[in-house]
Amino acid sequence: MALQINATNPEHPALLLALPWHLPLEEWPEEYLVPLPRGISRHVVRYARAGDEVIAVKELARRPALREYELLRDLDRLGIPAVDPLAVVTGRTDLAGQPLESVLVTRHLGGSMPYRSMFETTLRPATVHRLMDALAVLLVRLHLTGFAWGDCSLSNTLFRRDAGAYAAYLVDAETGDLHPELSAGRREYDLDLARVNISGELLDLEASGALHPSVDPVDFGTGICARYRDLWTELTRTSVYPAGKYHYIERRIRRLNELGFDVAEMQIERASNGDTVTFVPKVVDAGHHQRQLLRLTGLDTEENQARRLLNDLESWMATQDDYAPAGSRPSPGGRHPHGARPEVLAHRWVREVFRPTVRAVPPELRGATDPAEIYHELLEHRWYLSERAQHDIGMDTAVEDYVRNILPRTRDALRPPAG
Structure with missing residues (x-):
């Protein structure tokens, strides 16, 4: 069988052809590889460079490679946080004509880390809790779309920082x-697998001395089940309200929005006696704040980052002369009731506030941290300095202090470690 590359982008096959497909992945020369931390995998996995992109290359048999490629494409279409599938390479042979395993190619998720790399320095229990929260949210999102993972674990997950969470x-x-x-x-089968896998992985970390002594591996494995069930119940439960109390339904929807979910479809039924109304969220989509920020500014971020940036955007808009909240009347000074549209103000904020602030941080000090996370950290630093000074010190001062006193100490942590 001749070498064949099935790709999602017509530009990728030409870039991928330059890689040494005639060699087993374990034997690829260093000149093709990128030194990034790798998690535990039952297959051989390497990071390589294809043009300007860093890719993850995984060897496995042809049928599962094609199947996983299609599943990842399905998850991408459904908007599920997963690695981006780029191609599957089949028909590989060595120089002697002997067959080699097929390869699945995915895009490296910038700024992400496998859990073992994160535990190289002992994480605080609060940080481990945040990792578990993130994994519980991912599992709920998968189940809402009808995806049974079959092997939920820390090893099969990558984590990115998201405005103080993950x-x-x-x-x-x-x-x-x-x-x-x-x-x-x-769903319960998936959840039980997650409990067993996560407890086992944390027990391994405990044995190696990489787990905080206050963290109980078994309790944490059980804890993710509780986190999952609480979130699943909140997203799917049926609510019964007194007739006429329709603001209760709005309050429930707002609560789901605060959790980062939109209600795309709902079912509302009135009781035959007219005394009660039953509300059931039928379709719940994650990414409420992500979509709102993307629509207003064009910035594509994580959910918690989007929530934080939206708060800053709203605060900034309130200081603008041409800002007029929805439904507002002319001010005593005669300001026009119809100010600039939110989209116009939002793009001005990106141009005049967000981008200049991020660009003030030297690229060599940002490491793998994405712009939205940098901006979040600057907001946090500004708040800290303002609390200490008992007045708002302004973003320029916060950036200067952050670059001079904070980033130099964390530069090595921001860069992906070699090996």
């Missing part, structure tokens, strides 16, 4: 299945 991304869909809807039994 965002979890699925990195291995090999054991997954996509269905129109998952039964309660199938």
